[in-house]
Amino acid sequence: xxxxxxxxxxxxxxxxxxxxxxxxxxxxxxxxxxxxxxxxxxxxxxxxxxxxxxxxxxxxxxxxxxxxxxxxxxxxxxxxxxxxxxxxxxxxxxxxxxxxxxxxxxxxxxxxxxxxxxxxxxxxxxxxxxxxxxxxxxxxxxxxxxxxxxxxxxxxxxxxxxxxxxxxxxxxxxxxxxxxxxxxxxxxxxxxxxxxxxxxxxxx
Amino acid sequence: xxxxxxxxxxxxxxxxxxxxxxxxxxxxxxxxxxxxxxxxxxxxxxxxxxxxxxxxxxxxxxxxxxxxxxxxxxxxxxxxxxxxxxxxxxxxxxxxxxxxxxxxxxxxxxxxxxxxxxxxxxxxxxxxxxxxxxxxxxxxxxxxxxxxxxxxxxxxxxxxxxxxxxxxxxxxxxxxxxxxxxxxxxxxxxxxxxxxxxxxxxxxxxxxxxxxxxxxxxxxxxxxxxxxxxxxxxxxxxxxxxxxxxxxxxxxxxxxxxxxxxxxxxxxxxxxxxxxxxxxxxxxxxxxxxxxxxxxxxxxxxxxxxxxxxxxxxxxxxxxxxxxxxxxxxxxxxxxxxxxxxxxxxxxxxxxxxxxxxxxxxxxxxxxxxxxxxxxxxxxxxxxxxxxxxxxxxxxxxxxxxxxxxxxxxxxxxxxxxxxxxxxxxxxxxxxxxxxxxxxxxxxxxxxxxxxxxxxxxxxxxxxxxxxxxxxxxxxxxxxxxxxxxxxxxxxxxxxxxxxxxxxxxxxxxxxxxxxxxxxxxxxxxxxxxxxxxxxxxxxxxxxxxxxxxxxxxxxxxxxxxxxxxxxxxxxxxxxxxxxxxxxxxxxxxxxxx
Numbered sequence: 001x002x003x004x005x006x007x008x009x010x011x012x013x014x015x016x017x018x019x020x021x022x023x024x025x026x027x028x029x030x031x032x033x034x035x036x037x038x039x040x041x042x043x044x045x046x047x048x049x050x051x052x053x054x055x056x057x058x059x060x061x062x063x064x065x066x067x068x069x070x071x072x073x074x075x076x077x078x079x080x081x082x083x084x085x086x087x088x089x090x091x092x093x094x095x096x097x098x099x100x101x102x103x104x105x106x107x108x109x110x111x112x113x114x115x116x117x118x119x120x121x122x123x124x125x126x127x128x129x130x131x132x133x134x135x136x137x138x139x140x141x142x143x144x145x146x147x148x149x150x151x152x153x154x155x156x157x158x159x160x161x162x163x164x165x166x167x168x169x170x171x172x173x174x175x176x177x178x179x180x181x182x183x184x185x186x187x188x189x190x191x192x193x194x195x196x197x198x199x200x201x202x203x204x
Numbered sequence: 205x206x207x208x209x210x211x212x213x214x215x216x217x218x219x220x221x222x223x224x225x226x227x228x229x230x231x232x233x234x235x236x237x238x239x240x241x242x243x244x245x246x247x248x249x250x251x252x253x254x255x256x257x258x259x260x261x262x263x264x265x266x267x268x269x270x271x272x273x274x275x276x277x278x279x280x281x282x283x284x285x286x287x288x289x290x291x292x293x294x295x296x297x298x299x300x301x302x303x304x305x306x307x308x309x310x311x312x313x314x315x316x317x318x319x320x321x322x323x324x325x326x327x328x329x330x331x332x333x334x335x336x337x338x339x340x341x342x343x344x345x346x347x348x349x350x351x352x353x354x355x356x357x358x359x360x361x362x363x364x365x366x367x368x369x370x371x372x373x374x375x376x377x378x379x380x381x382x383x384x385x386x387x388x389x390x391x392x393x394x395x396x397x398x399x400x401x402x403x404x405x406x407x408x409x410x411x412x413x414x415x416x417x418x419x420x421x422x423x424x425x426x427x428x429x430x431x432x433x434x435x436x437x438x439x440x441x442x443x444x445x446x447x448x449x450x451x452x453x454x455x456x457x458x459x460x461x462x463x464x465x466x467x468x469x470x471x472x473x474x475x476x477x478x479x480x481x482x483x484x485x486x487x488x489x490x491x492x493x494x495x496x497x498x499x500x501x502x503x504x505x506x507x508x509x510x511x512x513x514x515x516x517x518x519x520x521x522x523x524x525x526x527x528x529x530x531x532x533x534x535x536x537x538x539x540x541x542x543x544x545x546x547x548x549x550x551x552x553x554x555x556x557x558x559x560x561x562x563x564x565x566x567x568x569x570x571x572x573x574x575x576x577x578x579x580x581x582x583x584x585x586x587x588x589x590x591x592x593x594x595x596x597x598x599x600x601x602x603x604x605x606x607x608x609x610x611x612x613x614x615x616x617x618x619x620x621x622x623x624x625x626x627x628x629x630x631x632x633x634x635x636x637x638x639x640x641x642x643x644x645x646x647x648x649x650x651x652x653x654x655x656x657x658x659x660x661x662x663x664x665x666x667x668x669x670x671x672x673x674x675x676x677x678x679x680x681x682x683x684x685x686x687x688x689x690x691x692x693x694x695x696x697x698x699x700x701x702x703x704x705x706x707x708x709x710x711x712x713x714x715x716x717x718x719x720x721x722x723x724x725x726x727x728x729x730x731x732x733x734x735x736x737x738x739x740x741x742x743x744x745x746x747x748x749x750x751x752x753x754x755x756x757x758x759x760x761x762x763x764x765x766x767x768x769x770x771x772x773x774x775x776x777x778x779x780x781x782x783x784x785x786x787x788x789x790x791x792x793x794x795x796x797x798x
Binding site: 006007008009010011012016017018019020021022023024026027032034035038039041042045046049050053056057060061062063133134137140144148 | 209210211315316383387388390391394395396397398399400401402403404405421422425426428429432433436440441442443444457459460461462465468469472500504505508509512752753754755756758775776
């Protein structure tokens with residue numbers, strides 16, 4: 001309702017200072033987090049449009065469903081563990097004791113790397129089975145979805161690596177607290193995206 | 205610890221120490237804005253030259269022979285894509301957005317200055333990739349700016365080898381650049397306003413750019429998705445969009461793809477793109493009209509609502525570009541209806557601009573010429589849009605010069621007139637110099653009358669059924685000689701308009717050195733960017749303290765006030781006793797003759 005209230009303001013009538021130093025209507029959080037949330041919406045649009053394209057293309061007669069590699073279940077587990085470890089790091093970063101924060105945060109990234117390695121291995125399996133990228137649209141979409149998802153994960157790993165280096169080189173956890181929070185949010189988002197993509201790929 | 209507003213966080217500011225960090229690897233939003241603007245205009249000049257080459261071919265088909273049919277298609281494609289994406293989008297967002305948002309929000313810089321700098325360099329990379337396509341293989345793609353498969357990827361289309369690949373990569377890189385810039389514009393507007401500056405106290409320029417940025421952030425992904433899938437089809441042999449097709453008797457490897465799927469994705473981006481260009485123009489022109497009419501903008505609140513409504517509706521009208529691609533009649537009915545609905549908030553804006561002028565104390569300064577000219581061209585282009593939004597009228601007019609005339613009036617000439625209005629309006633603040641007023645007005649008349657001489661007859665050609673995209677019309681039954689003669693006249697007008705842009709460039713460059721030193725606030729404007737202590741504003745924009753805002757941005761000719769504008773940072777208690785350093789009625793009168 002506050003949005004409607006904002007847009008209903010008769011600003012030509014009201015004079016004088018409105019609000020404090022924080023701008024009226026600004027989100028009460030770090031600007032990096034606001035930017036990340038906007039980016040997540042943008043990324044959601046990207047994945048949604050890929051998925052819509054998938055369903056439209058699926059209706060055409062040359063579509064042959066692909067039996068997805070069983071390895072994907074293992075990979076999903078790896079990404080879930082990664083996400084859990086990031087959440088653990090985030091919880092530690094907001095508490096008074098910061099013990100295990102390095103283990104949790106760096107472990108989260110390592111499991112994400114293992115997930116990407118697992119995805120590459122799934123590609124290899126498909127390739128060995130003769131399912132090349134241009135064999136069939138279902139296969140093409142499999143490679144496309146997994147590649148685009150992995151690219152997003154690699155972007156996250158770049159931020160993660162910078163923060164990890166800071167942590168390992170002796171920076172105080174509070175200096176990377178925001179980065180840990182943002183990475184956690186991003187990882188949860190990519191886990192949800194992967195679960196949706198995986199559900200779409202395995203049920204069609 | 206005392207709260208430090210985001211707009212004032214010094215540690216976020218990058219302090220340049222050398223010429224290179226000040227003017228090349230700069231993180232100052234004003235320098236980045238100028239870098240964006242210069243690059244966009246430079247690449248726009250390339251597109252302008254391409255259009256003149258096309259017009260010389262169309263107007264004098266047997267005379268010049270500057271380009272062959274393939275090059276004609278390449279010129280059509282590159283002209284369209286450059287003008288829409290690399291010139292207008294980049295100039296409105298990267299140029300005006302960068303310059304004006306922090307200043308109008310009373311902030312020291314964008315929230316993420318490094319990412320802002322990166323945005324420009326990645327944009328430049330996208331431009332260079334696009335330009336590289338002129339020098340490789342068969343040259344740039346000639347598939348039309350809509351890049352429709354399958355013809356874009358077939359051997360008969362120029363640039364089907366590397367041209368299309370470079371175009372798609374360039375677009376993807378552009379989208380990355382825009383996303384970095386766009387996040388900055390949105391977050392700065394939301395989080396980094398100075399004290400007292402509520403959202404509804406923002407000038408409409410910021411509202412236009414803010415909503416257009418949101419649109420772009422949500423619409424460009426559709427182009428990205430289409431570009432990635434098309435790259436897969438082109439480079440890896442997939443069949444997302446490519447159907448089974450036989451080329452010169454040989455079946456290609458593609459099978460079963462859907463070209464119409466590409467069209468949906470393209471136009472899901474393509475129609476919001478119209479408003480990505482239009483909304484900033486709406487905002488900027490509102491401010492120019494209000495300042496030079498010495499009146500508050502009529503219906504400010506409704507103008508904001510209209511910007512938001514147009515932005516939202518722009519996502520559900522895309523298929524009106526696809527009536528001839530074959531669609532269910534109800535589908536066409538839906539999109540025709542939404543297209544007509546979007547005309548309501550758009551018309552509301554036009555009424556409000558006209559009502560802002562009504563009984564205003566109008567100063568016919570050069571920016572005002574362009575702003576009023578925009579109202580004419582926009583009404584003109586908008587009304588022909590209503591024709592084309594209806595399925596039954598669109599079908600016979602589709603792919604004729606009527607469409608070319610419509611979209612050039614509404615999203616070519618109109619935004620460009622606003623670009624000129626805005627450049628002339630803010631030039632004194634950006635450079636600290638006044639431009640030559642006479643030359644600017646001459647530039648306006650040449651551009652305004654010239655573009656009418658180009659596009660008005662094109663509507664008639666469209667009614668005759670003259671098809672667009674043809675290299676030469678040749679001898680046909682339905683195209684009389686008079687249409688050929690009209691084409692020649694259009695080309696002469698186009699060459700004239702093209703040449704008259706030199707007036708603009710000469711004026712801008714000449715005035716940089718020789719222009720009269722500008723007042724800090726030569727037009728007597730109320731918004732914050734005119735209230736900086738230094739002109740041009742220094743790095744960090746404001747002195748020791750950020751401004752505090754006490755009112756909206758449109759307090760002009762307030763009854764009882766001491767002068768005919770009250771700056772946003774003037775407290776109510778002193779509004780009638782403000783010193784005259786920024787405004788002098790006599791001086792203002794002489795400025796009215798500029």
